[in-house]
Amino acid sequence: MVDDEANRFSARAARYARVGANIGGVAARMAGARLMGNNGRNGDHAAALSTALGGLKGPLMKVAQLMATIPDLLPPEFADELQKLQSDAPPMGAAFVRRRMVAELGPDWQSRFASFDLKPSAAASLGQVHQARAHDGEKLACKLQYPDMASAVEADLSQLDILFKLRRRMDNSIDSTQIAEEIGARIREELDYRHEAKNAALYQAMLGKSGLVRVPQLRPELSTQRLLTMQWLEGKKLLDYKGASLETRNDIGRAMFHAWWYPFSTFGVIHGDPHLGNYTVFEEDGVPRGINLLDYGCVRIFPAQFVNAVVDLYKGLRDDNQQQIAHAYEVWGFKNLRPDLIEVLNLWAKFIFGPLLDDRVRTIADGVKPSAYGRAEVYKVHQELKRKGPVLVPREFVFMDRAAIGLGGVFLHLDARLNFYQIFNEMIENFDVNTVAERQSSLLQQVGLQAAN
Numbered sequence: 001m002v003d004d005e006a007n008r009f010s011a012r013a014a015r016y017a018r019v020g021a022n023i024g025g026v027a028a029r030m031a032g033a034r035l036m037g038n039n040g041r042n043g044d045h046a047a048a049l050s051t052a053l054g055g056l057k058g059p060l061m062k063v064a065q066l067m068a069t070i071p072d073l074l075p076p077e078f079a080d081e082l083q084k085l086q087s088d089a090p091p092m093g094a095a096f097v098r099r100r101m102v103a104e105l106g107p108d109w110q111s112r113f114a115s116f117d118l119k120p121s122a123a124a125s126l127g128q129v130h131q132a133r134a135h136d137g138e139k140l141a142c143k144l145q146y147p148d149m150a151s152a153v154e155a156d157l158s159q160l161d162i163l164f165k166l167r168r169r170m171d172n173s174i175d176s177t178q179i180a181e182e183i184g185a186r187i188r189e190e191l192d193y194r195h196e197a198k199n200a201a202l203y204q205a206m207l208g209k210s211g212l213v214r215v216p217q218l219r220p221e222l223s224t225q226r227l228l229t230m231q232w233l234e235g236k237k238l239l240d241y242k243g244a245s246l247e248t249r250n251d252i253g254r255a256m257f258h259a260w261w262y263p264f265s266t267f268g269v270i271h272g273d274p275h276l277g278n279y280t281v282f283e284e285d286g287v288p289r290g291i292n293l294l295d296y297g298c299v300r301i302f303p304a305q306f307v308n309a310v311v312d313l314y315k316g317l318r319d320d321n322q323q324q325i326a327h328a329y330e331v332w333g334f335k336n337l338r339p340d341l342i343e344v345l346n347l348w349a350k351f352i353f354g355p356l357l358d359d360r361v362r363t364i365a366d367g368v369k370p371s372a373y374g375r376a377e378v379y380k381v382h383q384e385l386k387r388k389g390p391v392l393v394p395r396e397f398v399f400m401d402r403a404a405i406g407l408g409g410v411f412l413h414l415d416a417r418l419n420f421y422q423i424f425n426e427m428i429e430n431f432d433v434n435t436v437a438e439r440q441s442s443l444l445q446q447v448g449l450q451a452a453n
Contacts, residue, residue: 091128092146094118100144104227112222116142122277124295126153126190131232139232140219141294143193149226150191157184178333182395186272190297193228199296200230201447203271206263212255212290214282233292235280239413241288246417248288252281253416255290257423260407265427268307268440272399273298274406276413300399301449304437305331310400311431314424317350318357325349333394341391344384351377352404355420362420364411 092100097118101109110116113132120128127145134140146152161180189195197218207213214233222229241252256279263269271278271293278295281288309331316324326342334345350357355364385391444451 091120091123092144096147097130097144100147101227104144104224105222113140124297126297127226132229134219134222139234140222141216141230141232142222143228143230145191145193145226153187153191157187177392178395179393179398182398185395186298186300186399192225193223194225196228196297196299197223198447198449199299202269202299202443202449203263203293203296205443205446206267206269207259207293210258210262210290213259214290214292216292216294233280233282233294235282235292238276238279238281238291238410241281242413242415244288249414249416250418252288252291253411253414253418254423256407256410256414256416257418257420259291259293260403261424261427264302264307265311265431266436266439267443268302268304268436270300270302270399270403271296271298272300272403274403274410276410279410298399301440301444301451302396302400304433304440306396307436308431308433311428313349314353314356314428317346317353333396335392338388340388341385344381344388345391347377347384348381352401355408356424357421359421360419361417363415363417364408364420 097120101116105112112135114135114137116132117130119130121131121141122129124143126149127143130142130144132140132142157180161184197220200215200218204215204217208215216230216233219229219231238252241249260271260274263271273295278293280292280294282290282292309328312324312331313328315321316328322342325346326337329337329342329345337345355362355366358366441451
């Protein structure tokens with residue numbers, strides 16, 4: 001059995017070694033077709049992408065999760081292949097799970113649980129989740145990291161860096177240098193489950209008493225750097241409520257909005273991975289009451305001044321204050337901005353903030369088909385930057401933008417109809433940058449996390 005497992009690992013390592021050539025080949029074919037004015041057949045490109053990625057895990061799978069979050073963002077062929085990538089990724093077998101648990105908790109690991117299901121209940125990008133039960137009767141979720149993920153992540157990041165460089169050569173309207181740095185920093189953070197445990201404690205402190213959002217309790221005595229054990233939160237998939245009443249969907253939508261914007265506006269903390277798999281809906285007496293927030297690997301802590309700039313940008317757009325808008329972009333980290341470049345950035349900012357700037361009950365998309373959501377804005381921004389750029393995108397922008405788009409994608413699925421303007425303005429009504437800094441400092445000290453930089 002040991003030899004079989006070793007051989008399986010050798011195959012996995014070899015697969016990671018090949019991913020660079022595979023991904024590079026797909027990118028080159030797609031780029032070549034585009035340069036020749038022939039986009040080719042999406043089915044062919046999608047099949048090539050699927051072949052290149054196969055059952056790989058790691059940061060490449062996280063890209064797939066992000067894309068799958070936004071309905072119809074990609075042609076159907078691509079969306080289908082990316083969904084397969086998530087659902088068909090092969091799990092670790094029972095024999096190897098046992099070996100991994102020995103490595104994390106010692107040879108007597110099974111005695112530390114009343115029961116432990118060797119068959120995974122869910123797959124994550126860097127690990128898989130197993131159900132277990134503690135001796136005190138509590139149901140547990142044990143996230144066990146896949147083997148050799150540190151080297152696999154570095155291999156994937158090196159290939160992503162090559163793709164970023166290729167993109168800059170083909171189209172230098174956006175300088176993605178800091179984007180690559182930010183993605184690398186956050187993905188490497190996710191490898192350390194002790195860090196994720198502190199993130200979960202952070203969210204427990206911020207949202208644990210809200211009533212709208214449930215955060216699982218940690219079991220530190222059953223956790224290590226590559227094993228994270230937390231309370232199992234019962235809930236149903238968010239998509240199960242697509243056909244629910246508008247009142248129910250709106251209640252879930254309010255909880256989602258609170259889970260994302262309250263930590264950011266109050267403490268400068270952002271959950272950077274808002275995809276459907278990270279939420280379930282909890283019920284009481286058969287009635288949906290709020291959401292369970294399940295994953296804390298991708299959390300970003302921002303300096304209070306950056307949070308202040310986000311609020312300033314919103315207020316500047318709301319009140320048409322161009323000086324306030326320009327200053328906000330500078331604090332974000334954008335350099336050498338001319339008035340014409342600010343106008344281009346405003347196109348994207350008005351799309352991101354759009355629902356928050358519109359004082360009426362509406363959906364996120366406001367009548368725009370999901371397949372067209374954001375595409376017109378992206379195209380226009382891209383064309384304008386090609387003429388007026390380039391623009392160096394600051395690293396702080398990366399996960400702020402990613403999370404906002406991902407959250408919008410979740411709302412598209414939910415089809416909630418709310419006055420987002422009213423909800424958001426109530427949230428920032430008493431915003432004070434010094435208060436945010438003080439709250440953040442106290443909270444980070446409490447859970448043992450470093451201050452934002």
